[in-house]
Amino acid sequence: MKQTFTDLRNNFVEFLRTFGAFQLFFLRLLRYSPAILTTRMGLVIKQVHNAGAQSLVIIMVCGLFVGAVLALQAYSNMSKFNAEDWTGVAAAFALVKELGPVMTALLFAGRAGTALTSEIGLMKATDQLSAMEMMAVNPVRRVLVPRFLGGVIAMPFLAAIFSAIGMYGAHLIGVEVFQVDVGSFWQQIQLTVEISDVNEGIIKSVVFGVAASLIAVWEGYNTVPTAEGVGHATTRTVVITAITVLVFDFMITAAMI
């Protein structure tokens, strides 16, 4: 019993220590970000391209099918009340406010996030980060900050693409398959979805972008420098990002209702 209590206490202290270090790490990234954005924009653009291009195909394919499924579900339920015209509205709300940012963040974590973690982890395991230190180049500034900013910038664009392709998927099912009037389909969306709804999606995607990129670079930078360590770190990136995104999603939604 005493041993269990001691273990619990030690684990809690360790958790607090890690959480504190995580916050300091975040502050370090933020501290260097303005300088990198103004003087090394090329590095950031390269990382936006890396993170964006890596995730683009998966985002588009998933967006299309998520939109299509939403339209299927919406149509089958709305048609019971003769409200088929609202199929597009249901899909649009779900995509813009929830599924666009959330699914994009989860897919980003699985594709670009793991790539970031393993890349940084392997750089650590093969002494590349130490070599930079020895060349008097700060690896946090040169390697981590551009990758962090690349993810943060790419995420809202990816979420927008997800929602746009998702709406096309919804259109295909609603209009082309179930023959909902195309004018009503889009007009209802235009009349119902407000700019505040779009803003909610944008805010979420920015927050998720910060969270997903931060977790990915943190896990990579703190990898145990072995093959096994890199494997564990990439798994943790996906798991922690998924939990964090869903928790933040609830909190932001609750705050904006």
Add this chain to the structure above:
Amino acid sequence: MGENSENLIEIRALKYSRGHRAIFDGLNLTIRRGEITALMGPSGTGKTTLLRLITRQLIPQEGAIYVDGVDISTLNQTELYQMRQRFGMLFQNGALLTDLSVFENVAFPLREHTKLSNRLIRHIVLTKLHAVGLRGAADMLPAQLSGGMARRVALARAMVMDPEILIYDEPFVGLDPISLGVIVRLVRRLNDALGITSIVVSHDVEEISTVADRSFLLSDGKVAASGSPDELRTANSELVRQFMHGMADGPVAFHFQAPGYEEQLLGRDTE
């Protein structure tokens, strides 16, 4: 400390532990300016750790390390990076940046620390690559290089900023005889031609003895012996003789601590 300008690096009463295991326990060591200093010792004696302590990639628990009279533990990050620009380090595995070509790897420190024109950078990089015999590999990626080639590229990168102190961590491992000869001569030539100070960690007693001015044999967290390669070769100490002549029997046990061989084979140790 450090008033003697002959001494470039002075290590005083250094203590460093990893977990409960003491790597260094009161180590004292002096590296003289302009010399090639070899750090030798059995595996696990902390030679690479010592290099990391000298460059403050690690921080000692006790004691001090002076570089040119300055206690490096007192430096802030800017001062530390200024000091590190005086160092060039060749890592054991090369540590080349895998997303950059050979050319860009060597150009990396120049691009980060100088505002030289691309033309001048190209000139310097090709000169350094030529010195290690890899000018023709400039456009290759690190993944396309053999281990020996990667180490030679890393050497070109380590010397591209014309450092005052060049540190080599196991530079001779995995090199073919031709590359080995070239690198050994290069270590000597660079040191003498550029007037730099070199620190070489190596197990290769034969090769290092041909270039080192002074050698330190590390054991049990301290300097077990020091002197010129000839002095070490003729030393009376059993440990030095065992290491220098590669003998299996001596103070350093070949076998890691284990139960009796016979008992273990017959399974008696588990009974």
